[in-house]
Amino acid sequence: MKKLPVPFRSAPPTLALLGLLTLGSWHPAFGQAELAPWGNLQGLRVQGQLLETNASLRLLRPGGASEAATRHEAQRPHYTRQGPAQLVTTRLDSLDLRETVTDLGPGRASVAVQATARATTPMLGAFMALELPREEYAQAKVQFLDTQGKVLTQQALSGAPGESPVASRLRLVAATRRLDIVLATPGKVLLRPAKAGQPLLVYLPIWAGNLAKSQKAQQTFTITATGTVDRAPVQLALNPAQPGRPWAGFGGNFRLQNPKHDPQVIDYCLNNTRVAYGRVEMPWQLWQPALGADPTAAARQGQLAPHVRESMEMAQRLGKLGMPIIVSAWSAPQWAVVGDQGNGTGPGANGQWGAPLNQANLPASYKSIADYLVYLKEQYGTEATLFSFNESDLGINIRQTGQEHADLIKNLGAYFASRGLKTKLLLGDNSDSNSFGFIGPALQDAAARPYIGAVSFHSWRGWDTPTLQKWADAATQLQLPLLVGEGSIDAQAWGYPAIFEEPTYAQQEISLYLRLLAVCQPLSILQWQLTSDYSPLAGGGIFGNNAPLHPTQRFFNLQQLAATPLDVAYLPLTANRPDIACAALGNPAKNVYAVHVVNNGATRQITLGGLPAGVKRLRCYVTDPTRSHQELAPVKVAGGQARFTLDAGSYLTLVSQ
Incomplete structure (x- = not known):
């Protein structure tokens, strides 16, 4: 069994101590x-x-x-x-x-x-x-x-x-x-x-x-x-007999936007967290700025734009770590769209976000995108597992209708195959879960099905259970994985980045992730981002904070979730009281189980029932404002039950031992 890392062992001691002092x-x-x-x-x-x-x-x-x-x-x-x-x-x-x-x-x-x-x-x-x-x-x-x-x-x-x-x-x-x-x-x-x-x-x-x-x-x-403060005991009920979809592990977005500050955050996250899935940018507008140009020939002649080279190197680095790679295009060259794409921060003069693809130039667009992926494969040894236009339901910055999205999947997917690429397309990659109707045409189109590799949405909005369940059902219908392509809770937080260091933000974020695990059963949640943009680290000049680089409570939450054992699937887990977010994963054949719990209320006593007879003891880890992925005393299991105290405002993980 892969052990959960003890906090700070892999982190440079100075940074670890700074993180603890900052949280404290x-x-x-x-x-x-x-x-x-x-x-x-x-x-x-x-009292919490x-x-x-x-x-x-x-x-x-x-x-x-x-x-x-x-x-x-x-x-x-x-x-x-x-x-x-x-x-x-x-x-x-x-x-x-x-x-x-x-x-x-x-x-x-x-x-x-x-x-x-x-x-x-x-x-x-x-x-x-x-x-x-x-x-x-x-x-x-x-x-x-x-x-x-x-x-x-x-x-x-x-x-x-x-x-x-x-x-x-x-x-x-x-x-x-x-x-x-x-x-x-x-x-x-x-x-x-x-x-x-x-x-x-x-x-x-x-x-x-x-x-x-x-x-x-x-x-x-x-x-x-x-x-009245609710201190009623909580009963958690685990059902190992009904495993669901597999969990590949925690993932991250690595869209490069800040050459000065991104490298330190990327290095720290990759060195101190198990990242299982990666998403990078295709800077399409820089790959082929002019219609009729040959971007591959230009690249081979040393004319590869620096940002294109850096993005390909980022994909290569993640690929060498064994991650499946999603390549997403945010913007397009002007010849490939009709109108102004905007800057992704609001609607344009016409009241709409982004710009649609130029239908007359679709064949050239397909070739240009495939040329990029083939070059990435041949020159950098990395083949993209999945491709998408980022949030094309909204228009950041390429806008599509649901039918145009379905047509893209069929036509571009077939073109990828004709070029020898195994890359498939994401269904959706929506700006949030509320725009579920966008994937309807492709979901019902049998001709699109062979070219869909996974279903994807971003978790910025639409957290009610019925809406999230629609995405889980879509993945079940297609018998394909579900991905949360961008994970976090506030798409505007870049405008007030001090909120990233607030324990309330960290707690709300990890609570949502456990709900996503429990309701949607995604193959991975890809954090937005594991770079300096929405950084889980602070200092190092990020957002004007010139303290030494150090992890925040958010980082330790993500590290703790990412340390879930390998080769596990979702297991039903329910709580009988409000203010508790929980999810369970396990592998009954290996007698490996992991239970994640966030307490959004007061300190209370927890009884976890339904544990198999072979589980005698649980290792215990906690993150909160004063403890950073800290290992606690193990919890004994008797008669299939474990009893423990769950502190107010804490995120606790229990792993079978």
Whole structure:
């Protein structure tokens, strides 16, 4: 059995120690305020359990009929941390916003908001709006208090909205939850009607009325959250008798974009993590800039563009490590498309992303792509296992319809075969799982089937189980592997890279990965990226951080997942309580099992049942804000059950021994 690596043994000691010190300098996951980098206070953690506030910053128009709100991918925010304080600057309509959220102790934080008008702004007011979960607050009472804590009035939170008195304090009291909010400047709180089944809305005033150009408004809220913490024991049920699809191992994207900083991250990741699958770029626009040119002849004459050479060398390096290689094209030469491809960061003037392939030049496009792959095979000894256009459902930067995608698979796949290439095409490689309909035409086209090598989507959006299940079902229908071609949780995080060092981001990312394992059973999840872009390392000049290069909590999460034993398949594993993400893999014939568990709630006792009789002891590894893929004392197994404590905010892996 391949042993899980003990942390730091393969890592340079200096970098390992720096990583531990960095993770140990501040522990917001043990703290309180969970702030999204676009400015939404998602809640306050108490003993590891999140008590939701779902607070966004909003601007209400006159009359209150329409509003603008901070939300994911709606603005271009900037996020930083300064000790216990998290800072977000963003723009909402004509307001420049600066928000500072400071941890004040368990379940307690202050939220200071400053708004500056870029132009005279007619509005009902600026607010921090709470969206409270109906299941927790359906029977809640809202109390308005004065500065002395005297209740001025009280009403049902879910009742008809009414005119509130000017209040300095607000108290929301439910059966198992309570929020106490102090306003630095008294104001009128708005209770807004919500549709059936939707969250209950409370608007806390930052400013009432219009703001003149350059005028500033500010407010500070002190929020205290209390409530029942779920410490109920958890039962995990394993079923080794029903193995699913195989797991090849953790993978990575290696699209080269930063010559200065990429090499150090790539070297570190490949030297300290088992990477089983790789994806690299085909810089098509540089391979054959002109229609009618012979790129192979030019390359043989020493005219290979440096970025093309580096990308081929990257594929070669990964291939020598035994990885299957995906080659993906982001952009095309201008002769191969119609219109402006854009830069991949937003729609063009026509409201659409990217550009479609030029149908008149498709034969030349097929030849150009095949020439690249043949040259890679003959000159670099690396044959691509799979080929794709990156996120062509959206248009980054080549855009296709579902039918065009199906036609590409049939025609380009057949052309690859005629050139002696074993390379097949990815079905999908979608921008996220929500655009599942894009693969429909090819999924139903029998003529496309021989040229599809795997199904692929990217995990940026669409995490609900029914949507993820569609992708699993598509792979089952075709009897082909499923790949998560780009794995992570926030496609905009490059704009606020400080979030990569937050334990909350690391925990959300690994929680999603375990859900993907459990629901989709992918052959591999390919991290975006194992380069300096979305880097799992910090320092070394990356994102302006000039500290020595060091691993973050995200890196150790990925390392721990990647250390899953070889030659395993998915096994059913269920948890009987919420806030637990889990997945299991194993090989019953070899009596090898690995169980991965993330605790998104409070510390609780776990019983893992269903272990085979031959398993007597489990090796145990943990990553959290203070422990980095650390090996703990082994867990004994008796009568097919293992009992252990799962700490709040931790990622635990158990491996049969």
